[in-house]
Amino acid sequence: MAVYKRTYRRYDGPLTPQWSRFLVLTRYSLYTLFDSRPFTAFVVLSAIPLLLSGVLIYLSHSPMARTLLQLPGPIIKIDPKFFRQVLLNQGWLAFLMTAWAGPGLVAPDLANQALPLYLSRPFSRAEYVLGKMGVLFLLLSAITWLPVLLLFGLQAGLEAGWFKENYWIMGSIFLAGMLWISVISLLSLAISAWVRWRMVASAFLFGIFFVGAAFANMINGILNTSWGHLLNLGHLIFGVIWPKLFRVAVDAAGANPHARRPHLPPGMVALAPLPIPLWQACMVVVVACAVCLLLLNRRLRAREVVRG
Amino acid sequence: MNQAGTGAHMWITSQPWRLWGHQIMAIVRQELKHNFFTRRGTWIYLLAFGPVVVFAIDAIQTPGCAPCSLDEDTSLFAATFQLYYMRFGIFFGVMGIFAWLFRGQVVQRTLHYAFLAPLRRELLVIGKFLAGALMAIVLFGAGVLLSFSLVYWHFAARGYDYVFHGPGLHQLAVYLGVTALACIGYGAIFLTLTIIFKNPIIPGIAMLGWETFSGIFPAMLQRLSVSFYLKHLSPVSAPSDGILALLTVVTEPVAVWAAVLGLLLLAAAALALACARIRTLEISYSSEQ
Numbered sequence: 042m043a044v045y046k047r048t049y050r051r052y053d054g055p056l057t058p059q060w061s062r063f064l065v066l067t068r069y070s071l072y073t074l075f076d077s078r079p080f081t082a083f084v085v086l087s088a089i090p091l092l093l094s095g096v097l098i099y100l101s102h103s104p105m106a107r108t109l110l111q112l113p114g115p116i117i118k119i120d121p122k123f124f125r126q127v128l129l130n131q132g133w134l135a136f137l138m139t140a141w142a143g144p145g146l147v148a149p150d151l152a153n154q155a156l157p158l159y160l161s162r163p164f165s166r167a168e169y170v171l172g173k174m175g176v177l178f179l180l181l182s183a184i185t186w187l188p189v190l191l192l193f194g195l196q197a198g199l200e201a202g203w204f205k206e207n208y209w210i211m212g213s214i215f216l217a218g219m220l221w222i223s224v225i226s227l228l229s230l231a232i233s234a235w236v237r238w239r240m241v242a243s244a245f246l247f248g249i250f251f252v253g254a255a256f257a258n259m260i261n262g263i264l265n266t267s268w269g270h271l272l273n274l275g276h277l278i279f280g281v282i283w284p285k286l287f288r289v290a291v292d293a294a295g296a297n298p299h300a301r302r303p304h305l306p307p308g309m310v311a312l313a314p315l316p317i318p319l320w321q322a323c324m325v326v327v328v329a330c331a332v333c334l335l336l337l338n339r340r341l342r343a344r345e346v347v348r349g
Numbered sequence: 350m351n352q353a354g355t356g357a358h359m360w361i362t363s364q365p366w367r368l369w370g371h372q373i374m375a376i377v378r379q380e381l382k383h384n385f386f387t388r389r390g391t392w393i394y395l396l397a398f399g400p401v402v403v404f405a406i407d408a409i410q411t412p413g414c415a416p417c418s419l420d421e422d423t424s425l426f427a428a429t430f431q432l433y434y435m436r437f438g439i440f441f442g443v444m445g446i447f448a449w450l451f452r453g454q455v456v457q458r459t460l461h462y463a464f465l466a467p468l469r470r471e472l473l474v475i476g477k478f479l480a481g482a483l484m485a486i487v488l489f490g491a492g493v494l495l496s497f498s499l500v501y502w503h504f505a506a507r508g509y510d511y512v513f514h515g516p517g518l519h520q521l522a523v524y525l526g527v528t529a530l531a532c533i534g535y536g537a538i539f540l541t542l543t544i545i546f547k548n549p550i551i552p553g554i555a556m557l558g559w560e561t562f563s564g565i566f567p568a569m570l571q572r573l574s575v576s577f578y579l580k581h582l583s584p585v586s587a588p589s590d591g592i593l594a595l596l597t598v599v600t601e602p603v604a605v606w607a608a609v610l611g612l613l614l615l616a617a618a619a620l621a622l623a624c625a626r627i628r629t630l631e632i633s634y635s636s637e638q
Contacts, residue, residue, distance in 0.1 A: 141551065238456055240448065243550040248392070248441050251557070255437040256399055259429055261405050266411070 062164060066172025067179065067346055074142055074176070083141070087134040087184045094127045094192055102199040119196050121210055125287040128189050128214060129279060132221050135181040136250070142180065143229025144242030146173045150339065152237045160343040170230065177226040186218025187255050213286040221278060224326060231333035234340040250275050270317050281322035291316050372468055376476025377483070384449065385484055396442045397492035400429055404496045408503035419504060423520075426500045427585035430524060434493060435579055436561065439531045443485050444553050447539035450477040458634050471624040478540050478620060485532035493528050497521050502506070508550055516584075523584040530582070530612050534575040537616035541623040544630060568601070578603070578612040 057065060075081055100106055101115050117123065150156050159169055193211060197204035228249065232240035253273050260269030270276045282293045384390065411417065445561070454460040463473055501508030501517060511517045538556065542549035563574040571577040581603040 092494060140554075240548050240550050241445075243548065244441070244448070244553070245392075246442060247550070247554055247557075252396065252437050252441055255433050259400060259433045260403055262428065263407050263425060 059163075063168040063172035063175060064161075066169065067175035070173065070176040071144055071179070074145075074180075077265070081140065083138065084180070086183070087131070087138070088188070090130050090134070091127070091184075091188045091192065094123075095195060097194060098196050098199065115258070115262060119200075121207070121213070121287040122289050124189060124193060124210055124214060125289060126285055127219070128185060128217055131185045131189065132218075135185050136225055136246075137221065138180060138184070139177060139225045139229045140246045142244045143177060143226065143246070144233035144239040146176060146233065147230050147341075148233040148237050148239050148242055151234060156341060157343045166338075166341050169341060173230060174226050177229070178222055181222045181226070182218065185222065186196070186214050189214050189218070208286070215289075217283050217286050220282065220326070224274065224278065224330060227330050227337075228331035231336040231340075235336055267315060267317060271321065274326065274329060277317065277322040277325055281317050281319060285319055353454070369469070369472055372472050373476040373479065376473060377480045378482030380450065380477055381483065381484070381587050382445070384453075384480070384627070389449075390445070393442045393445050393488065396438045397488040398422070398495070399492075400433060401492055401495040401499065404499040408499050409638065411503060417504065419507060421584055422500050422504070426497060427583065429496070430493065430527075431580070431583060431586075433529055434489065434528070435576065435583075438492075439489050439528065440535055440557060440560070442489060443481075443532055443535040444539050444550075446485050447478075447481045447536050448543050448549055448553075450481050450540065450542045455632065455634060460632050461495050464632070470627045470630070474620065474623050474627050478536065478623075481540065482533050482536050485536055486529045489528050489532060493524050494521070496526060511528065520584040523582065527579055527582045530609065531575065531579055534616050537619040537623075538575070541619045542572070544623045551595050572611065573615075575612065578608040581608045582607075586636075 097117055098111065098119055100110070101117055101119055107114075107116070149161070154170075160166065190211060192213060197207075225246075229242065229246055232245045232249075234241065236242050236245060254275055257271075257273035259270035259275065260272070261267055270280070281291060411562050451460065454463065466472065497520075501512050504511070508517075512521070521625075537550065539553065542552050546552055560574050560576045563577060582605060
């Protein structure tokens with residue numbers, strides 16, 4: 042048949058069910074990510090701290106192994122604090138992974154005006170975001186809460202009666218992991234949609250957490266307050282929300298060695314700035330996520346008005 | 350030996366230094382015009398002037414500051430300078446400024462115009478570096494100057510005495526000098542990273558880690574970080590805290606001239622590497638973004 046006679050014909054092949062269409066994007070994005078050998082190596086390396094934690098759990102329950110290694114007594118107490126610490130370590134690895142992979146998911150589509158091509162398919166904007174976020178959710182879950190739950194299972198299997206007293210930690214691990222994944226995924230997608238340049242998006246993501254923390258400490262130090270922490274998303278999640286989830290004591294949020302000491306008459310002791318309350322931390326995190334969704338809603342359009 | 354000396358002298362005198370100077374100045378002017386005041390750079394201004402806002406709020410909250418102590422506020426400013434400006438503010442600001450110099454042109458697909466111009470590529474690197482350094486020094490220098498002024502301004506007469514009849518003015522000069530050196534040192538390294546790597550942020554973050562934790566390494570390795578020299582130049586030392594304070598390897602104090610020279614040599618080595626790399630740089634716009 043001559044090429045000019047090939048006119049429009051409706052696709053009559055099998056259709057992907059509506060509910061799972063976003064997974065097509067997830068699948069192809071994952072293929073692209075794992076094409077990079079350094080990225081694959083990073084994913085493998087991020088399992089090392091988990092393996093070490095598993096060894097610690099095993100050693101703390103095996104007197105024979107401890108005797109063999111000439112270690113005196115139990116090495117570490119396996120409690121909610123332990124699981125929080127393991128999840129925290131994995132959380133920072135997840136952050137690095139997001140800074141690497143996240144901006145590359147959306148920015149190239151926007152920079153190369155590829156979004157109309159996606160949205161001309163039977164595919165909504167929400168499904169596009171869901172598909173891209175699915176990549177991060179799968180990857181980050183695989184190195185955060187999922188393996189930590191396996192460690193929890195290992196501990197529960199090794200110590201009789203422990204599960205009955207600590208089953209609630211499973212929920213804490215899941216919720217804490219999902220909270221962190223949601224926040225960093227939304228941030229990375231929103232920033233990359235906003236700046237449209239992978240490199241700058243990665244830098245912004247680091248800036249939000251590192252410069253935010255430095256700025257927060259500076260405010261707390263100079264103004265002798267703890268309100269500065271409201272700018273520090275890392276502290277709000279790891280230092281306020283997670284301790285509540287894991288039922289461990291909140292670190293003194295206002296503690297700052299560089300803070301100006303209030304000058305009081307002799308005999309009076311200054312009160313330390315109060316830690317940030319849970320509801321305020323939650324509100325800031327929700328507002329940050331809402332702003333990210335608004336940015337995505339504004340930037341991810343099938344058409345674009347180009348200025349100048 | 351004499352022949353070699355004569356050869357070097359002849360090579361030096363035969364180079365078109367005046368033309369190169371004009372070309373570098375033209376690049377500096379062009380870069381300053383395009384990049385100094387832009388909406389894109391808003392976050393860099395925030396990094397530079399954020400502490401100014403906080404110190405201004407403090408000054409307004411405690412006018413006259415009768416109960417405050419000069420020593421304590423001097424130490425507070427030193428901590429802000431060393432922990433905020435040196436470690437994060439200048440680091441990320443300079444990263445933004447210098448990464449944009451080359452990679453920005455790649456994103457805008459205009460770098461080939463610069464490469465097609467009858468101009469040595471090394472001069473392009475030097476011109477862009479000078480423009481970036483100038484921008485960073487002016488912005489962060491102004492931030493440090495304003496913060497310093499606000500710290501002592503709210504002490505009224507006591508602050509005036511401390512600055513103009515005490516050690517204040519000398520401290521301010523040193524802070525500004527350290528800011529300039531930080532911009533030059535970090536700038537040279539970031540410019541080199543943007544030329545070597547497509548995405549310089551990941552090596553940049555590795556560098557942030559190195560700069561933060563280099564204090565726990567032996568003295569010899571510490572000399573390979575910018576913060577080592579800057580730390581020794583700071584007029585007031587900030588108290589260190591946390592686990593890093595326990596692990597820090599205390600090095601012998603370095604003379605001011607040695608610290609300045611060491612940092613400038615580090616920057617020169619990084620720039621020389623960038624100049625060598627740019628000669629073989631090929632542009633591939635399609636693989637960016």
